[in-house]
Amino acid sequence: MKPSVLIVGGGIIGLSCAFEAASRGFAVTVLERDGFGGQASGAAAGMLAPFSENPDGPDAFFRLCLDSLRLYPEWARRVEEASGRRVEFLRTGSLQVALHEADELPLARRMEWQRPFGSFAERLSGEALRKLEPGLTGEAVSALYCPEEGHVHAPKLVEALELACLRAGVRLVAGAGELLRAEADESSGVRVTAAAAGRHAADLAVWCTGAWSGLHGGWLGAPVPVHPIRGQICAYRPLPCDVRHMIFTSQAYWVRKSDGSLVCGASEDVAGFDRSVTEAGIGRLVRWTGKMFPDLRGTEPARRWAGLRPATLDGWPLLGPLASMPGVFLAAGHYRNGILLSPATAAAACDWLEGRVGRTDGRLEPFSPERFSGARSGS
Template identity: 30%
Template sequence: MPDVVIIGGGLMGMLSARELRLSGLKVVLIERGQAGQEASWAGGGILSPLYPWRYPDGVSALAAWSQARYEGLCQDLWRESGVDPEWTLSGLLMLGVVAEGLEARRWAERWKAVLEVFKGCDPRQWEGALGEDAGAAGLWMPKVAQVRPPRLVRALRQSLKKLGVEVLEGVKATGLLVRNQTITGVATEGASLAAERVVVAGGAWSGQFLTESGIHLPVEPVRGQMILFRGQPGLLSKMIMGRGYYLIPRRDGHILAGSTLEYTGFDKSTTAEASKELREAAYTLVPALKSLPVTHQWAGLRPGSPQGIPYIGAHPAIKGLYVNAGHFRNGVVTAPASACLLRDILLERTSSLDPAPYVFPCSPSSRSNSKERREV
């Protein structure tokens, strides 16, 4: 019998499995599809919350902890797997937000982030590919890096194999096995798995799965669509944010443009309207993209949660049940911290991260879920 069964093979589930295995536990991970092929694969890979000063402290704490360790994690995964996650220090240039400069500077001082404010100048001195309409003011964060999520999850999948974590793909969990308010295992469409500890890390499906098991967790799917331009290396060197959209240059010359924010349930289809919206936003920021072909369009389902704060920890009433879900738009940047905090809670260790902001909800009203906060 494994020490832990993890439900969900995305970045959060796989990193949690890795941390628990490195701590000496026997771990089985089950994934309804292929590991790493949902939101983790589809993400942009910016290692910072977008407009980070707008988020609650709970998000900032996870992001700051992870940012300090991401380069080392990627080096470890590259060495273990032979796959380079392409951690790259691109920097993040945010245009048209100088009105928030004071709030941003206060946030940066508090979290020891490097942030510069510029205004009244040609932004092309910062990034030569920018268009004239990009704006003459903004914020620059030179220490923000990126990873390439498809490569990151491939590296992590190989790392788990090398570490001896059993990954069961194409296995759908259908419910929790509970006796006397204590976890005894997981029911699947095939055979059940016995375990005294279960971690739910099912991304956008976490809320639905737990609801079907009679447990409330306010996590819902939020669709994000993106497109990919094929270009040559050197056109764009920095990650760019403008009017709520972003451009991410990859090492091989591809440029990712994202993303939409759509409450459409579990629909992962792409739309012509989103393609047009993303192209127009990209062309405004970098006019040279008009000459490049769009090679791909895709969609992923983010695990939306109130205020974007994830749930990490133990269920208050069911012994042996844990959750690591609800990271909304910040799953990639907060994943290392979330996995380590989950590990510490499960192993009853003292953590360097405060677990209080992420406790399992005791009631549906435990956090505000207003439309305004959901669109942070």
């Protein structure tokens, strides 16, 4: 009989881990302080773009993101089949736009090192670029076109995962309130107490509390240097122009959803746990939207919102078992890649639950929670 599993946190990572664990035959409970997917998950643009968003080189993080992208088609199919809901997984391709000649050299270098990893990217300019994306500004010198990348509708993915978990027999506990206590030992497993949901116990646990993870280092017995970054986003609807691909610049990105809206993000700042929207944050996105799409110049967004992204000191997630707390796997700090990394994170966590991943596993070693042993939780 497989051990029972407690998932602490009901965002995209927690729900993904719960769905995968239930699919593998575990008895699963998910403990969520508020509503499922209500923080960074539901506010995300849902981009699946490891080639565009990891420009530096083929490090372990890029490889993890690429592995997760390649898991997505089958994983999305499984979620849709289990839930009966569409998650709108669309492989639209992306354009990384160069507005000046000086921007072209980094794009050429990126294309060169990414090609051995299966990238089919190509550089476009002039009439070829205008034909591919007619609404784009004429100031665009060129663009790197990456056909493999795509996106999902993040709120719909969260809803589908929640329903898929319910149908798989997962016990979902929403509105649990603040966590008051957590303890674990090898003989009696993991025990977590929440203000509104009382005490819950299981043999093993996966800790996925997003931007709040940094507050839990005292209970977990190890520093969890995760802090919230406010990401402000806006959306335009209806559109006077057709936007066919995900568009990236150094200042913003744009993603058109199947409902016809154009999502633009993200203005980032450190504001603690404040999710309010500011004129300064949205104003920068509005200016860049007008610059990139002349037909939208002077248009105000139809919707504005913000979410809290869980950032670490080096931008890489914390993935792995905690030596300080037996039976607990930490999956936190995904920053702006939580949607993309959901399949890979769920697979890694559940491989550990099944005893197939040890504490010295090479795939997870670069993301070990212990790499920040000298840092302070939440710093």
